[in-house]
Amino acid sequence: MDQTNILIEKKEKEVLVxxxxxxxxxxxxxxxxxxFFSLITISFVFLIIGAMVLKGYHQINWSFFTQVAPDTFTAMMAKSSGQLIPGGIVNGITGSLYLVGLASLIAxxxxxxxxxxxxxNSKKRYAAVIRDIxxxxxxxxxxxxGLIVYLWVVVHITHGYSVLAGSVALSIMMLPLIIRSTEESLKxxxxxxxxxxxxxxxxxxxxxLxxxxxxxxxxxxxxxxLAVSRILGETAPLMLTTLGNPAINWNITKPVSAVPLLIWQFYNDPNMVDLIWSSTLFLMGFVLILNLLSKWIAAKRRF
Amino acid sequence: MNEINTTTKPSILSIEDLSIAYDIDKYAVRNVSAKIEKNAITAIMGPSGCGKTTLLRAINRMHELYPNISTKGQIKLYDENIYDMSTIKLRRKIGMVFQRPNPFPTLSIYENVIAGYKLNGIHMKRSERDEIVETSLRDVTLWDEVKNSLHKKGTFLSGGQQQRLCVARALAFKPDVILLDEPTSALDPVSTAKIEDLLVELKKQYTIVLVTHNMSQAARISDNSMFMYLGELIEYEDTKTIFTKPKDPRTEGYLTGKFG
Amino acid sequence: MNSDKILKYVLFIASLLILLIAGGMIYSLFRGAIPSFHQFGWKFLISSKWDPTQGREQYGALLFIAGTLFTSILALVIALPMAFSTSLFIGEYFRNTRMAAIVSTFVDLLAGIPSIIYGLWGFYVLRPFIVSIGLSPQGYGIFTSGLILAIMIIPYATSLSNTTIMMVPNELKEAAYSLGATRLEVIWNVILPNARSGITASYVLAFGRALGETLAVTMLIGNANIIPTGLFSTGNTMASVIANQFGEASGLQLSSLIEIGLLLFVITTIINAVGKFIIKKMA
Structure with missing residues (x-):
C-alpha cells in the first residue's frame, strides 16, 4: 500500500500536480x-419558527384557548392602555376541528x-385514468x-357561507393525498x-378487510x-367557503371560523396584530405535532 | 398421452386431462393426467418454467389468481370435480404452504394458527380454539418452542419456525390435502431437515403434494415423483423407480444434471 | 349477490367520485366563465385592463398571467441552487447519515408550514429586511413574492430530486471513481446525466406549485393591477386577484374571476402533466 501511495505521489509531483x-x-x-446552500435552506425553518415563538409566546395563556376572538374596539382599548389583548381563538379552534373533522369524515x-x-385494478385502463385524474x-x-366549492355548495346548497362548504373544499384537497398513500402502502x-x-x-x-x-x-x-396536517393550515379555500364567524358555531349550514381564517382577520386589522403570532404559533405547533407523529409511525412500520 | 397410473393404492385426487393456458395458446400445463396417492408424499420436479408450480396451484385453484388464465380438463377430489366446488370450500379442504414463510404480521402466533377460522369469521369456544392451536402446533413440532409465547407476533420467529407455523396454519382446518410450493427454498439446512422430517410424519394423517427443485429432497422424502418438462408430465412413477430406472431420456437428463 | 361482488361494486362506485369531482370542476368553471367569454372573447387573454367600475366594466387577465409567471419563474430561479444543493446533500454527499436525516426532516418541516404563515413571515420579517437593505422602498413586489415562493417550493423540488439522485446505480459511480474521477466529476458526469429527468420533473412540479400559491403572494406582491416592469415592481397574480375580489364580486366581474380560475386550472394541470410525463418516461 505505502509503496503504491509513494509512487502515486511521486507521479503527481512530476506531471499531474x-x-x-x-x-x-x-x-x-x-x-x-x-x-452552504443546504444550511440556508434549513435556516429558513429556524428563522420562521423562531420569529413565531419570539413574537407569539407572550399572548399564549389560558384565555387564549377558552375565549373567542375579541372585537377590534376591545383590542384597541387594551392596546392603548398597554395591556395584553383579551380573548382568544376558541372560535377558530372549534371551527378548525369541526371543518377538519367533517372533511376527514368525507375524505x-x-x-x-x-x-x-x-x-x-392496477392493470386496468380505467384505473390508470382514475389515477391520473x-x-x-x-x-x-x-x-x-375554494372557487368551485363556492359555486357548488355556497350558491346551490347552503345559500351562504357554511361549515359544509368549507369541509367539502378541504375534503377535495385531502382526497387525492389519501388515495395515493392508501394505494402506495397497500402495494x-x-x-x-x-x-x-x-x-x-x-x-x-x-x-x-x-x-x-x-x-x-x-x-x-x-x-x-399528513393529509390532515396539510389542510389544517389552508386559508384561501376557506375564505371563499366559510368566511369566518366571531362566535362558536356548530350549525352546519352557517359560517364558521377557523384558526387560519382568524389569522387572516388579525392580519387585516391593525388593532389585532399582537394576536397574529400567538395564533400562528398554535397552528404551527399543531401541524408540527401531526407531522412528527406521522413520521414516527412511518418509521415504526414494517409494511 | 401421459396416462400413467403408478399404483393400485387408494388415490385421493385424480387429475384428468388438465391443460392450463395463459393468454391464447401459451400453455403452462398441457394434457396432464395423474392420480395422487392418499397418505403419501408426491413430489413434482422439473426445470424452472416447466409448469410445476402452476399444476400445484391448480389443485386448489390458486392459479386462477393469475390474469387471463383458462383451464380445461378436471381435477377430482374423491369423486367431486374441484372446478364445480366453491373455491372457499375447496381451499379449506386443500391447504397450501408457500415458498417463503408468510405468517400474518399483524397477528400473534396463536392467531396465525387459527387464521383460517378468524379470517372466515367462524366463531368457536375458547376451549375449541385452544385445542386446535395446540394440536396443530404439536403436529408441526413447534408447540414446545412457542407455548410460552403464543401471544407474540409470528414474525418474531426464525425463518424455519415461521414456515412450520405456516404449515400449522394450513393444518388447522384439518384439510385432506396439503400443497407445498418449494417450502424449504428460503431456509437453512437445519430448518430444511426439520420440515422434511415433519412432512414424513404428517403423511400418516394427510396427503402431501410437494413442488421441489431439489432432487435429493424428492428422493429423500417422497413416495411418488412426477417429472414435468415444458408443461407436460413426462414421467410419473414411484420415487425409487424414477430415480433408479427412468424411462424417458429427458427425465434421466434432468436427474443426472444435464439440464435444469 | 355474494359479498365479493358487493365489495367490487362499492369500490367501483367510490372511484366514480373522482370522475364526478373532476368533471364537475371543469363543467362549473366553463359554465361560470361563459358570460365573461361572451363579452371579451379571446381578448380576455391579451388585455391588461381590469376595471370593475359600474358602467364601464372591462376585464382582461394578461396582467395577472404576467404577474403569476414572473413570480413563479423568479421563485424557480432562486430555489434552484438551494434545492439542488440540498438534494445533493441528502442524496449524495451525506447519504444515509444522521446529518442527511436531520436536513431531510427540516425540508419536510418547510413543506408543512402553511401558506399563510409564510405570508406573515414575509410581511413582518422579510419585507422590512428588504426595505432596510434599500432594495425597495416599501418591500412589496415581484422580488419579495418570488423569494417567499422560492422558500415554499424548495421542499417540492428537493424531495423528488434526491430520490432520483439516490437511484443512480452505485456501479456507475464506482466505475468513474476507479478511473480517478473526483466526487464533483462523478456528480457532473455520472449522477446528473442519469438523474436528469427526475431532477427536471421535480422542478417542473415545484413550478406548478408556485403558480397556484395564493395567500403568501397576496400579502407581498402589492396587489397593484399593472404588468410588472421589473424585479421590484409591484403586480398581482391570478390566485391573488381571486382571493381579493371574489367576496364582493358579482355578475361580469365574478364571471371574469371564474375565467381566471379556469385559466389557472388549465395552466397548472398542463404543467403538472408535463412533470408527470417526464417521470413516467423515466420509469
Whole structure:
C-alpha cells in the first residue's frame, strides 16, 4: 500500500500536480457550496419558527384557548392602555376541528376505498385514468378548489357561507393525498400474504378487510395524518367557503371560523396584530405535532 | 398421452386431462393426467418454467389468481370435480404452504394458527380454539418452542419456525390435502431437515403434494415423483423407480444434471 | 349477490367520485366563465385592463398571467441552487447519515408550514429586511413574492430530486471513481446525466406549485393591477386577484374571476402533466 501511495505521489509531483490540485480545489469548493446552500435552506425553518415563538409566546395563556376572538374596539382599548389583548381563538379552534373533522369524515372512507380500488385494478385502463385524474386534482390550486366549492355548495346548497362548504373544499384537497398513500402502502404488502389468506379459503372481501387493511394500517394512518396536517393550515379555500364567524358555531349550514381564517382577520386589522403570532404559533405547533407523529409511525412500520 | 397410473393404492385426487393456458395458446400445463396417492408424499420436479408450480396451484385453484388464465380438463377430489366446488370450500379442504414463510404480521402466533377460522369469521369456544392451536402446533413440532409465547407476533420467529407455523396454519382446518410450493427454498439446512422430517410424519394423517427443485429432497422424502418438462408430465412413477430406472431420456437428463 | 361482488361494486362506485369531482370542476368553471367569454372573447387573454367600475366594466387577465409567471419563474430561479444543493446533500454527499436525516426532516418541516404563515413571515420579517437593505422602498413586489415562493417550493423540488439522485446505480459511480474521477466529476458526469429527468420533473412540479400559491403572494406582491416592469415592481397574480375580489364580486366581474380560475386550472394541470410525463418516461 505505502509503496503504491509513494509512487502515486511521486507521479503527481512530476506531471499531474497542477492539474490534480486544480481538480481537488474545485471539488472542495463545490462541496462547500452544497453545504452552504443546504444550511440556508434549513435556516429558513429556524428563522420562521423562531420569529413565531419570539413574537407569539407572550399572548399564549389560558384565555387564549377558552375565549373567542375579541372585537377590534376591545383590542384597541387594551392596546392603548398597554395591556395584553383579551380573548382568544376558541372560535377558530372549534371551527378548525369541526371543518377538519367533517372533511376527514368525507375524505377518509372515500379515499381509502378508491385507494383499494386502484390497488386491486392496477392493470386496468380505467384505473390508470382514475389515477391520473387523482394526480390532476392534487395539483389544482387551493384557491380554485375554494372557487368551485363556492359555486357548488355556497350558491346551490347552503345559500351562504357554511361549515359544509368549507369541509367539502378541504375534503377535495385531502382526497387525492389519501388515495395515493392508501394505494402506495397497500402495494408494499408482499403478494404472498394475500395468497396465504386466499389459500385458507377466505372470501376476497375478508382478505381486504382482515389482512390487507390491518397489515397496511400504519401506512394508512401516516397518509391520513399528513393529509390532515396539510389542510389544517389552508386559508384561501376557506375564505371563499366559510368566511369566518366571531362566535362558536356548530350549525352546519352557517359560517364558521377557523384558526387560519382568524389569522387572516388579525392580519387585516391593525388593532389585532399582537394576536397574529400567538395564533400562528398554535397552528404551527399543531401541524408540527401531526407531522412528527406521522413520521414516527412511518418509521415504526414494517409494511 | 401421459396416462400413467403408478399404483393400485387408494388415490385421493385424480387429475384428468388438465391443460392450463395463459393468454391464447401459451400453455403452462398441457394434457396432464395423474392420480395422487392418499397418505403419501408426491413430489413434482422439473426445470424452472416447466409448469410445476402452476399444476400445484391448480389443485386448489390458486392459479386462477393469475390474469387471463383458462383451464380445461378436471381435477377430482374423491369423486367431486374441484372446478364445480366453491373455491372457499375447496381451499379449506386443500391447504397450501408457500415458498417463503408468510405468517400474518399483524397477528400473534396463536392467531396465525387459527387464521383460517378468524379470517372466515367462524366463531368457536375458547376451549375449541385452544385445542386446535395446540394440536396443530404439536403436529408441526413447534408447540414446545412457542407455548410460552403464543401471544407474540409470528414474525418474531426464525425463518424455519415461521414456515412450520405456516404449515400449522394450513393444518388447522384439518384439510385432506396439503400443497407445498418449494417450502424449504428460503431456509437453512437445519430448518430444511426439520420440515422434511415433519412432512414424513404428517403423511400418516394427510396427503402431501410437494413442488421441489431439489432432487435429493424428492428422493429423500417422497413416495411418488412426477417429472414435468415444458408443461407436460413426462414421467410419473414411484420415487425409487424414477430415480433408479427412468424411462424417458429427458427425465434421466434432468436427474443426472444435464439440464435444469 | 355474494359479498365479493358487493365489495367490487362499492369500490367501483367510490372511484366514480373522482370522475364526478373532476368533471364537475371543469363543467362549473366553463359554465361560470361563459358570460365573461361572451363579452371579451379571446381578448380576455391579451388585455391588461381590469376595471370593475359600474358602467364601464372591462376585464382582461394578461396582467395577472404576467404577474403569476414572473413570480413563479423568479421563485424557480432562486430555489434552484438551494434545492439542488440540498438534494445533493441528502442524496449524495451525506447519504444515509444522521446529518442527511436531520436536513431531510427540516425540508419536510418547510413543506408543512402553511401558506399563510409564510405570508406573515414575509410581511413582518422579510419585507422590512428588504426595505432596510434599500432594495425597495416599501418591500412589496415581484422580488419579495418570488423569494417567499422560492422558500415554499424548495421542499417540492428537493424531495423528488434526491430520490432520483439516490437511484443512480452505485456501479456507475464506482466505475468513474476507479478511473480517478473526483466526487464533483462523478456528480457532473455520472449522477446528473442519469438523474436528469427526475431532477427536471421535480422542478417542473415545484413550478406548478408556485403558480397556484395564493395567500403568501397576496400579502407581498402589492396587489397593484399593472404588468410588472421589473424585479421590484409591484403586480398581482391570478390566485391573488381571486382571493381579493371574489367576496364582493358579482355578475361580469365574478364571471371574469371564474375565467381566471379556469385559466389557472388549465395552466397548472398542463404543467403538472408535463412533470408527470417526464417521470413516467423515466420509469
Amino acid at each position: 497542477d492539474h490534480f490540485t486544480g481538480r481537488k480545489y474545485k471539488d472542495r469548493l463545490f462541496l462547500s457550496a452544497v453545504i 377518509i372512507p372515500f379515499g381509502v376505498l378508491i385507494g383499494i380500488y386502484l390497488y386491486e 387523482t394526480d390532476v386534482l392534487q395539483g389544482v390550486p387551493s384557491i380554485v378548489v 408494499m404488502i408482499p403478494d404472498t400474504l394475500k395468497e396465504a389468506a386466499i389459500a385458507l379459503g377466505t372470501p376476497y372481501y375478508k382478505v381486504i 382482515r389482512v390487507l387493511i390491518p397489515t397496511s394500517f400504519s401506512g394508512l394512518v401516516t397518509g391520513i395524518l
